[in-house]
Amino acid sequence: MRVGLASINDLHSLSHFSVSQTKRFIADYEFLISVRIFLHCLCKRRMDILEIGLQPEIADSLGFGPNSAGILMEHYFKTVRDIRLFLLSFLEKSPAGNNLWGYFRKK
Numbered sequence: 001m002r003v004g005l006a007s008i009n010d011l012h013s014l015s016h017f018s019v020s021q022t023k024r025f026i027a028d029y030e031f032l033i034s035v036r037i038f039l040h041c042l043c044k045r046r047m048d049i050l051e052i053g054l055q056p057e058i059a060d061s062l063g064f065g066p067n068s069a070g071i072l073m074e075h076y077f078k079t080v081r082d083i084r085l086f087l088l089s090f091l092e093k094s095p096a097g098n099n100l101w102g103y104f105r106k107k
Helices: 019-043 055-061 069-092 100-106
Strands: none
Touching: 019 055, 019 069, 055 069
């Protein structure tokens, strides 16, 4: 769903977030995309489920080191939580002070 963004890099100019918050969101998003890409490459097909058997190899591929599946998953869940909170905050108020939830409910 788009909210007038040509790319994710336009998020700062159209939101009430600081540059550091926007950079953090982009880094979190890129981490999730990296996990997804490694899943696809590892399975040699589209794979969007981070199965427990794949976690050690994904963790090693992403630089967490061997036997670091737990660290990968801790980082993964923190990243998902941070993105969720960021997006909820974004939807809560637009820079103009309008509640964006009302906008989506009307559509």
